[in-house]
Amino acid sequence: MAGPDSRETVVRLDGITKRFGSVVANDGIDFELDDGTVHALVGENGSGKTTLMSVLYGLYDQDEGRIVVDGEPRTFDSPRDAIDAGIGMIHQHFQLVEPMTVLQNSILGHEPTTYGMVDEERARADIEAICSRYDFDVDEHLDTPVRDLDLGVQQRVEIVKSLYRGAEVLVLDEPTAVLTPQEVDRLFDLMGELRDQGTSLIFITHKLEEAMEIADRISVLRDGEKVGTIAAADATRERLAEMMVGREVLFDDEQRATETGEVVLEVDGLRVSDDRGLERVSGVDFDLRRGEIFGIAGVEGNGQAQLVQAVTGRRDVDDGRIRFQGEDMTDISRRDAIEAGIAYIPQDRLEDGLVLEDDLVRNALLGFQTLAPFVGEWFIDWDGVRDHADRIIDEYDVKPPDRTRLARSLSGGNQQKFVVGRELSHDPDLLVASHPTRGVDIGSIEFIHSQLLDMRDDGLPIVLVSSKLEEIQNLADRIAVMYEGEFVDTVRPDDVTEQDLGLLMTGHREAAGETPPAARDGGDLS
Amino acid sequence: ADLSGGDDGLTVAIISSNAGFDDQAFNDMARDGLTRAAEEFDIEVNEIEETDIAQFGDTQAEAAEAGNDLIVLVGFQHTEALQENATEYSDTNWMLINDDVDEPNVAGYVWANHEMSYLAGVQAGTMTSEELNHAGSSNDPDNNQIGFVGGEEVPLIEAFERAYVAGAEWVDDSVEVATGYAGSFSDPSAAEDVAQSQYDAGADIIYHAAAASGPGVFDAAQANNRFAVGVDADQSITLEEYSDVIIGSAVKYIDQGTYDCAQATVNDNFDEVAGFNVVDLSQDGVDLVIGQEFEGSMPDVLSENLEAAKQGIVDGDIDVPCDATGC
């Protein structure tokens, strides 16, 4: 890796300040990207990373500061200006038009035309050239609608899109969040290839190891301010974490369950389809005991969502059985599931877990609108619900502690704490937690994890779905790895490495060959 | 409608049917009669457009309270409300078109729609087998087919239809009549489609009872170089641009009726018009008039047939199906 000082600066941000109302998302940030290097940007949730890059990409107007590209100060009124200046950005949420083909998406906004008609053949040739130059596989899918592609491929489409527009600077906002370790490796190879051919990259991540692995330099943001920039070679996990959080962070392993009780949940040969009628869960078996956390790992989209929905009554099953506390619960309605004591922290709090335009009082009732003590046969006891909301806010440290706030106005971490609090407040008999810490910062993650472990220690059985391997490994007592609707394997967390799990997640059963047979196939660990 | 005027003269109000004014049918004709009366006498006419049947009662009352001397009500939807208001406002003279309320201050007028439609049938039934050429249009004497286009299929219009068919069959038993409804009194394009379909099927003359949809029938006639029969007024005059295809119109003199009532009110002899006036052929209240451009060019057999039919109807030898307002 070349030393940073021998390079030219392609992008320089000087004192960028960006406010949203009273929130100062970026507070006088300076930033430099050197030609042909990878510069990582790390920081807690809400520290201002995306905002800073959006300013660079012309999506936001900065309130103060200036952007210098190739030595020239520039003003970007829209992404088009940024694109014209050779900047490309791959967003946290992919910016692809689902029903359009890969080819159409790649050229959107920059379509070559002949006689006023889009010349798809010319575009095809250009894209094929890009793909062969960087060894991408995207050209295999050029005529496939984007919605039919895996997330990994979609991401590569995004990159091709930027390259097609002639990007020389590429910003990648949390590109690894949705990828398996293998896909991450593949992405890093690609990024290396791009850097070697002269492209400069800015890489946003929450995973410090990744930053240290791929980047040349690392900048840390906190509360909208830049804490500092260090060379990747000098970085350690502890040092970065301390810069991010502003205090020392302990990385310790959690305690495993010591005692487990009787079997509470039995799932047998479960088959479930999605909204479009495609089978997404293809014969899953497992059982769960009191006081045990059963982790389900896997790349998103391998049927975890449908599995969880079936267990929580949100979705009908095609085949198989679910027994809960000895009773048949196959195909129960969501309401019956709630009334049977199945609590559910949904994957998407903004969509499912909260009514964003309602205050916290109404949200405190969400899901429990048929249950005593708040509701009789017909009428709702709003006074009781209000007290209940206050209790959740207090116990789960929701900020600001004001039940009249709309759910929308809470920050992500606080929204999540409220949902967790609500779901655990009804003394459930089973908890299904789906990505309980997604998009949540380190402090809130610690809190939610400790809540889950406490509840487990009190005997609550928990199904934990997460794509964060670290989380699963730290919390779960057993881990099932799901791939294409099936459990590839069920393992003990201490017996496998993240690499092993990563391989399993892509369907390579042999990878974890050293797993003791007892731990397989929902085997009993007690 | 401005109630303030008419210090010395009388004031007359006309309340529309729920179709509203500008229907190119009885609302307009009733209004025309009053307009004519206003030109000749010292009266002031207030037009009240009321399209909400539920308001008829209160609007009638309000018009009476405003001091109108004569109130003309268009359409039998007014009957129900008038039954109360006629006694309540017994000093007001009321004229009710298409129905009657048995009170001394009410003049009920019904024009014999069925009789005039019968005559329209006679004209169409006769002319369909006659040689007729005019301004590029012609009919097919070998083909005994005619048509009828109604607005909405309601009893009032069904009376037009059946009488028309009977009239045509009186001329010639073998005549075929295609009948159809546009589904609206205000959609000429729909009426044109119905007429077009009938012309396609061989009809060469079409009579309509479709109010403001009617011009669609004439458009179709012009497009097909065929002919049509107008309704209510002499439409070869009121819709002059179609006079080349309108061979006749079944007319009723509603305007004369409103004029008469206005005159009777001015002359303070409303008693003479009060009561139920069935204005039919025998009183020259309805008729079939030949289109402006066809006057004199019609074959004699037509006038003979028309005369015979009229005589038969007046004498009671011909029994026209249905009555003035339904079947």
Next chain:
Amino acid sequence: MSVAGTIRRNRLRLGVLVVALVAALAVAVWRDVALTALLTTGFVERSIRAATPIALAAIGGLYAEKSGVFNIGLEGFMIFGAVNAVAVTWLVSGGTAGTVTQTDLWIGLVGAVVLSVLYTVVFAIILLRYEASQIVAGLAVWILGLGFGPFTAVVIWGSQSSPRVGRIDAVSVPGLAEIPFLGDVFFDTSPLVVLTLLLVAAAWVFLYRTRYGYWLQAAGENPEALDTAGVNVSRVRYAAVIFSGAMAGLGGAVLSVGLSSGFVGGGLTMVDGRGWIGIVAYLFGNYNPVGAFGAALLFGAADMFQIQLQTINVDVPATLTGLLPYVVVIIVLAAYGRTRMPARVGEPYESEN
């Protein structure tokens, strides 16, 4: 888009069409009706004619919706188009029915479209800049049309219907008009019918073959993607909404000075629900201009079919059979409720700048 692919994707749709057709024929045979008397060249001609204003409005609505804006006000814009076409014709002809020339009528048609553009600019601003509820604002346009459409007529003519001003003449292409069937349907008909067919084709090409068409689709599916590709989403949506108003206005104008010869403002006005059918037409046509035209044709044919039945004196209660198109709409929607709307229809999109 291959033909085979289209058929495969729409096989349910086509299936229902076939079933409907077979059912109609079965009824005809059962009632012992001569099919030749029912399914005439004239029937086809009239079906296309009836489909014309519906298809124009449908294509407008389709573009708006593709771009992410539900323009439910098509019916209202059609009413304004219908009355304005006659009003402009009247004013340029000097205010008498007798002196109206073909040129005046064409000017009226164009004038109505221009006025529709002006109205829709206001509507688009209210929808897009002021983020009005699209459903409610669209309904308001209908109610405004029902009120101010006839009111315009009252102001100009003292009556809620216009005098008869004549209509744009049919054009007969010498030679081609002689071809049996096709000649009658395509070469001896109103130029506006032909114009509509051309517009349908143009709308298809524009949507699926030009960059603006790509942008339109992206604006309705994922406006952020378009925004980050450097295209101004607002501008695309404004253009689409204004286009939809212009097309609906054209549809109304075609109705009043193309297919009919004046404006009638009584009742639901002469537009009489065609705008609503237009919305359903593009839903059923799966947001494809050609499909929308096909659906408009289906509704036109349903209506003309019941007229054919009346003409040959099959005893049907006309009030009820006149409801056939509305019933078809409901059945169609029930069968294809799951038409895939563009993902982001109805959501305002604000670029941060």
Next chain:
Amino acid sequence: MSRQGTVRSALDRAADRMLTAGVVERLGIGIASVVLAFVVGLCIVAAAGYSPLIFLNEMLLGALGSQRGIALTLRESSLYILTGVAVAVAFRAGIFNIGVQGQFIVGGLSATMAILRLAPFLPTGAVGGVALIVLGSLVGIAVGGAYAALPGALKAYADANEIITTIMLNFIALGVVLYLISGPFQGEGRQEPRTDSLPEYVEFPSLLFETGSFSVVGLVVALASVAVAYVLLTRTRMGYDMVTSGKQASAALYSGVRAERTIIGTMTFSGMVAGLTGAVFSIMVLGGYVDPQGIHTYGFDAIAVSLLAANNPLGVVPAGVLFGGLSRGGSFIGITTDIPAQLVDGVIGLVILFVAAPELFRMAARRTGLGSERR
């Protein structure tokens, strides 16, 4: 929980709510959109060569200037409040029931027919009258509810866009009812499309007002339906399900709401209120049933009423009274001046248009520095 506690907390909450920006803002937006619609409307009046002053003056005079005027204003208000509640309940649950007019019409006809068919089996006089009114209303409610349940079921099970289906069902209701009253249900010896008249003893008692077509009973029914809808939406679990579905369907499903049932239930309730309106209308105003094309479009205007009230049943009361006054004033203008009646319809359209765009007024407020900073 004690009764006293309930009342107290309800008062507390009402006070709370009055203080929040929400209510004040909505009131402001409501008033501003009516005023703006009037300003634009009056400009059009003036531009068309009529006097805006006379327009306003006659409007006020008609609505409030006489005993009859007030009675008719209240009559129209009652009908607007009822249909407004029907719309508000559905909109609150996120369902665009544009079919209130159709449900109102079929409800009215079926109430009429039920009364006419049942009358021979019941005693005449006050007792029979009350019995028939109750039975007729129940039938109207049932049929209105069923007519709304149909598009509800189509939406729930076939995903058919309810906006379109309900509009189509409006057209269908117009046609079918016209067919019925000019055929099978046409009154004995009548030529016009109209049913028999209801027996004389089937009428609301006239209290306070002389005008036969208005009875305070109608207003009471309207206010009672407001109360029921309000309690339903704010205090019951079904209401919680409905409102939650309206705000965020996915969260409602997550919380165990049965979407299909809630959609159909909401539509049915909305249609039941519309059907009740139809029954009140046919008993109190028409005394029978007439060509539905000659009946005012309460069901459409009610959309504006409901929006003006921010889809809150309580707000529907003032909004309904406002529209009642507009409607009555508009009719009066038609009687006493030569300003075309279509103008009033146009002004109502403008009110709806502006109510639909609250952001218009928020921006205006921000620009002029009026109102608070927060949104």
